[in-house]
Amino acid sequence: MVIPISDLFKLQPSAPVTLDGHEEESVNLELQASSSTSVGVVQGTTLLPNGNPVPFATVQVYTSQGVPYAHVNSNPQGIYIIPNVPVGSYLITASEPGYLTPVRIPLTVTQGRPTQVSITLQPDPAATTGAMFGIVRNITNNEPVNNALVSLFRTDGTTVTPIGTVTSNASGQYLFAELPSGTYFVQAVLPGYLSNQSAPVTIQSPEYVPLDINLTADPNANTGTVSGIVTDQANGVAIPNALVALYTLTAGVEQIIQITRTNQGGLYLFGDLPPGIYRVKATVQVNTG
Incomplete structure (x- = not known):
């Protein structure tokens, strides 16, 4: 059985002591309590599903509230060690390009002894894209x-x-x-x-x-359109090929600026019109010659 060893106090050296023959020297030491009494070690291996190591993976420890606490990289054998982690509850995961980040694993750090956590990373199927x-x-x-x-x-x-x-x-x-x-x-x-x-x-x-x-x-972004359907008042049927004229109105004076014809559905459309006042007039003309 392996008995965990931890220092209750930090190793404290004295000043050099010189003895010149048969004499007695007094050396008193004041020991400082070791922080290891309230911390532990998190260690383990970053692995593939087949058990092979994932080297140089970033291993991240979070507090139980999800706040990042510390991180290290695993070595070429996939082994990582995070020392001096205060006693308490934590979460841990790992990351490496080409692999999916595992769900964070809960762990508890106990006083003066290692907490062992192996982390398995799945290859990212999109890594080659x-x-x-x-x-x-x-x-x-x-x-x-x-x-x-x-x-x-x-x-x-x-x-x-x-x-x-x-x-x-x-x-x-x-x-x-x-x-x-x-x-x-x-x-x-x-x-x-x-x-x-x-x-x-x-x-x-x-x-x-x-x-x-x-x-x-678009230079015509601040422009509008005027469109509509020309129909026969007698029966409401759309009139194709009707002449439609677009006029501007300036101080009551009309000026034609565009002429078009309706399509087979009686539709006409004037586009790219700057801000202003307009009037539309339509008629049907035939060549009687």
Whole structure:
């Protein structure tokens, strides 16, 4: 049976003592209580499910309230030791690139003796995939664009496949993760800006590829539209190919600025109209010649 050993007091040396022959010297020592009386040691191994060690894993200890307390790295054999942990209840887990972080394990540190905890890490199935990330910026002032809709597409040169859509954050950042090797491009859109599409970029997983994209303010963003249906008053039937004229009204004076025709459903549409007062007039004309 192994009996745990702990110091009640710190080892205290005296000053050098010189004896010159047959004489007596007095050496008194004042011992300082050892902190080891109220602390313990947490130790163990970071392992794969098959029992092989995971070297250089970060082992993190938290208080029972989940506050980070201390961390160390396991050695090449996967062994870790965290000394001088105050007696009490804690949580522990480990992390290493290429592995999933395990659920935190509860443990209790007891006075003057080691608490043994082995931590098993599962390989991350997405560890061999790549990622694309970047910033959406206003090309005019280089400022980040918030809430832009960023869509990711994969292409083989002939076929384009939608992959997903995210929204840029307040810093203009976006991220697409867990991407297999391939060629991708992104498209960014936001009301008030002209949509933009990046050039294709190739990812060789598991690399992480940066790809910024710029947006240009839409010069017609502060414009409106006027549209409607032209019908026959007698029967309410929509009239196709009707002439529709758009007038501006300035100090009571009318001026035609656009003319269009209705479609097969009797619909007309005038777009990109700046703020102002407008009037629409419609008629049907035929060539009698």
